[in-house]
Amino acid sequence: xxxxxxxxxxxxxxxxxxxxxxxxxxxxxxxxxxxxxxxxxxxxxxxxxxxxxxxxxxxxxxxxxxxxxxxxxxxxxxxxxxxxxxxxxxxxxxxxxxxxxxxxxxxxxxxxxxxxxxxxxxxxxxxxxxxxxxxxxxxxxxxxxxxxxxxxxxxxxxxxxxxxxxxxxxxxxx
Amino acid sequence: xxxxxxxxxxxxxxxxxxxxxxxxxxxxxxxxxxxxxxxxxxxxxxxxxxxxxxxxxxxxxxxxxxxxxxxxxxxxxxxxxxxxxxxxxxxxxxxxxxxxxxxxxxxxxxxxxxxxxxxxxxxxxxxxxxxxxxxxxxxxxxxxxxxxxxxxxxxxxxxxxxxxxxxxxxxxxxxxxxx
Numbered sequence: 001x002x003x004x005x006x007x008x009x010x011x012x013x014x015x016x017x018x019x020x021x022x023x024x025x026x027x028x029x030x031x032x033x034x035x036x037x038x039x040x041x042x043x044x045x046x047x048x049x050x051x052x053x054x055x056x057x058x059x060x061x062x063x064x065x066x067x068x069x070x071x072x073x074x075x076x077x078x079x080x081x082x083x084x085x086x087x088x089x090x091x092x093x094x095x096x097x098x099x100x101x102x103x104x105x106x107x108x109x110x111x112x113x114x115x116x117x118x119x120x121x122x123x124x125x126x127x128x129x130x131x132x133x134x135x136x137x138x139x140x141x142x143x144x145x146x147x148x149x150x151x152x153x154x155x156x157x158x159x160x161x162x163x164x165x166x167x168x169x170x171x172x173x174x
Numbered sequence: 175x176x177x178x179x180x181x182x183x184x185x186x187x188x189x190x191x192x193x194x195x196x197x198x199x200x201x202x203x204x205x206x207x208x209x210x211x212x213x214x215x216x217x218x219x220x221x222x223x224x225x226x227x228x229x230x231x232x233x234x235x236x237x238x239x240x241x242x243x244x245x246x247x248x249x250x251x252x253x254x255x256x257x258x259x260x261x262x263x264x265x266x267x268x269x270x271x272x273x274x275x276x277x278x279x280x281x282x283x284x285x286x287x288x289x290x291x292x293x294x295x296x297x298x299x300x301x302x303x304x305x306x307x308x309x310x311x312x313x314x315x316x317x318x319x320x321x322x323x324x325x326x327x328x329x330x331x332x333x334x335x336x337x338x339x340x341x342x343x344x345x346x347x348x349x350x351x352x353x
Contacts, residue, residue: 014229049269049277052286054191055262056231063266075270079263086230087255090238091248093224098243101220105345112344113223114216114309115316116337118301119323120226121196125297127328136291143295147200148302151208154201154292155190161292165285173280 001070002077009062009081058082184257193293195232199300212244216308226333315347
């Protein structure tokens, strides 16, 4: 069981490229369809929680699934499985890329990639905005400007939002 | 000393990493580029490009890479990868143990509802941070690549395909300079 958890999440770690939600169908296929560890509705339920917790979604899911199946040791195996492929691949790249980074062609490739990377980040931002009501717009854009122009750490904004939420819930309860 | 600073920075990034990879980028750049100056904005963009093309969560890829770049040692990578993962793992274990109570807790719910728009703003800040001279260093080609990549990504073409095509375009541009 522990080995199965490790192998499953190793595969998830190895084959999910790009960020976040691209890996949802893959994880679902592995843990719901292939292994039957979760029912569809359980998966969607926990998906919401893993998504709202801090940290990479794949890692959160690994911990959750591993813990449910086999307690702490299960969580540990699943988590190592999801982390190790990224770790080793990135380490190899870090070891070798540094030496060739100043190469003319490598540099040209990076010059081409940079605007594409910017676009890849801008698209989800615009997509999220277009799905929100005006008050969400105002809040999100204010946050963007505050972080970017005023150089305020996002940490304080998250703390502030979290604290206001708790306060709001507290007032509502009374 | 540098190890202690990396540890604290990445624990912070892991703990406040709400909203997925892109939102975490603004947190990471705040720590790595702005506060500590471990990487320049251009280097940071390169790291994101590489992270996007390799498997695994961006936050972890980024941590492994930066850990090595800053310390020049494999142990730097081990440390940052560990540090960025530790807070989410701890929180998720807690959530797994008290699953229903966490899920139905009014305080948690309300706090998360308000954090959500913040994380979207963080994605915007990450994008603005990358709107700099280094990103558009190839003039019109850069702008053209940005527009093309934006449209392609909007149409849900796979990020790897987009980045690879952009890389090839950059190299072709370099080739043209030879003639």
